[in-house]
Amino acid sequence: MNASLKLLAPLVAALAIAACNASGSSNMPSTSGLSQTTASSAAHFVPTWERKHQARRACKELEGGVECHVLLVNNVQPNCSPSSSCGFTPADIQTRYGLGPFLGGGAGTIVALVELGDLPTAASDLTTYRTQYGLGTAPFTKYNESGQQYNYPPSCSEFGFCLETDLDIEMVAATCPQCTIYLIEGGNCGKTVCGLENAEATAANLGAAIISNSWGCSTKTVYGPNCGDSNFPNYFSTPGIAYLASSGDSGYPQLEWPAALPNVLAVGGTQLRKSGSTYTETVWDGAGAGCATTIPKPSWQHDPDCSGRTIADISAQAGCSPGVSEYDSDYGGWTGVCGTSVASPLTAGIVAIAGNPSGIYGGSTIWKLSKKKHKKELHVISSGSDGVCGNYLCEAGLKKHHGGYKTYSGPAGWGTPNGIAALK
Numbered sequence: 074m075n076a077s078l079k080l081l082a083p084l085v086a087a088l089a090i091a092a093c094n095a096s097g098s099s100n101m102p103s104t105s106g107l108s109q110t111t112a113s114s115a116a117h118f119v120p121t122w123e124r125k126h127q128a129r130r131a132c133k134e135l136e137g138g139v140e141c142h143v144l145l146v147n148n149v150q151p152n153c154s155p156s157s158s159c160g161f162t163p164a165d166i167q168t169r170y171g172l173g174p175f176l177g178g179g180a181g182t183i184v185a186l187v188e189l190g191d192l193p194t195a196a197s198d199l200t201t202y203r204t205q206y207g208l209g210t211a212p213f214t215k216y217n218e219s220g221q222q223y224n225y226p227p228s229c230s231e232f233g234f235c236l237e238t239d240l241d242i243e244m245v246a247a248t249c250p251q252c253t254i255y256l257i258e259g260g261n262c263g264k265t266v267c268g269l270e271n272a273e274a275t276a277a278n279l280g281a282a283i284i285s286n287s288w289g290c291s292t293k294t295v296y297g298p299n300c301g302d303s304n305f306p307n308y309f310s311t312p313g314i315a316y317l318a319s320s321g322d323s324g325y326p327q328l329e330w331p332a333a334l335p336n337v338l339a340v341g342g343t344q345l346r347k348s349g350s351t352y353t354e355t356v357w358d359g360a361g362a363g364c365a366t367t368i369p370k371p372s373w374q375h376d377p378d379c380s381g382r383t384i385a386d387i388s389a390q391a392g393c394s395p396g397v398s399e400y401d402s403d404y405g406g407w408t409g410v411c412g413t414s415v416a417s418p419l420t421a422g423i424v425a426i427a428g429n430p431s432g433i434y435g436g437s438t439i440w441k442l443s444k445k446k447h448k449k450e451l452h453v454i455s456s457g458s459d460g461v462c463g464n465y466l467c468e469a470g471l472k473k474h475h476g477g478y479k480t481y482s483g484p485a486g487w488g489t490p491n492g493i494a495a496l497k
């Protein structure tokens with residue numbers, strides 16, 4: 074592969090600089106918070122995508138334990154048919170999630186995608202995707218982590234993020250064709266986490282209303298919580314911005330930061346299926362979920378079996394059988410991908426057309442919906458699991474006396490969007 078302003082508080086700007094220069098303990102690995110859940114047998118759970126070799130990771134694990142969450146579907150070769158054999162198309166996604174009447178919304182709303190490394194073909198790849206699916210045109214701008222439209226970082230191939238970058242911008246276009254898309258490329262500061270943090274701060278400085286993150290640091294690594302940097306949460310706390318993050322692809326009980334942060338909307342995953350004109354969804358067993366015991370329980374969460382932050386909040390298509398269609402010229406053109414990195418930018422586009430990103434604070438909007446609205450404004454996911462836990466933290470559809478909690482499950486959250494009302 075040869076691929077080559079809304080202002081933050083001064084404190085956060087200072088932290089962005091400090092993260093590059095610091096050599097102290099804030100960037101050292103930490104083992105605190107690794108015991109997030111019970112059920113030791115869950116540590117041996119292997120998701121179907123890995124066990125049956127349905128897909129493979131596109132990203133390597135980087136410094137600080139950072140890894141992107143896109144998977145390359147193994148049985149879909151490059152140059153597959155984008156209309157039939159690559160995976161689900163924007164039309165499938167729009168139909169399942171009831172977006173048709175709202176696709177004219179989102180004009181002028183800035184959705185930022187935080188990535189690592191430079192993808193020179195990002196604009197042309199997005200144009201190809203839009204043209205194939207009749208999505209029209211909308212503003213797209215690429216920046217480095219300092220907000221410049223030049224001096225881009227080393228190639229995304231050095232980080233394994235090329236496939237991720239194209240996926241993210243294309244999924245936003247799929248659900249919000251009129252949105253303004255900002256691609257913020259980290260990687261110039263010399264450290265992985267620093268580059269992502271700087272890009273996060275820059276996205277806020279440039280006026281993004283929504284920032285989507287399809288990457289994380291997992292509890293399976295020694296860095297785990299906060300990617301080994303105690304200042305990490307400060308980069309996801311600008312008031313008025315909707316932060317989203319994918320929950321990961323390793324199933325229960327692996328948790329990911331930033332998805333675990335209370336002010337980030339944690340997006341889990343489902344497996345979408347189509348029979349004729351009918352769509353159904355079950356839990357995707359790769360979706361990260363569980364209980365982040367090192368984070369105080371948010372006031373808007375009242376589930377009984379987690380003393381900390383329960384993950385996820387909402388979900389969308391992430392499964393690998395099939396995945397979704399993507400265009401990436403560095404991978405030979407059209408291909409199929411999966412992972413919760415599909416679900417986060419897809420949902421970010423829906424937040425944009427819902428028109429109230431400043432009202433999205435973590436999962437609070439979703440968790441505060443009434444029982445009636447949960448069933449009306451979301452597709453409740455009532456079957457499937459992503460591990461072994463004995464309760465709703467990993468399994469959907471359980472009755473209360475069998476560990477169930479209302480219509481919630483960790484991997485699928487409260488469900489998938491049914492129109493835009495749940496995110497208004």
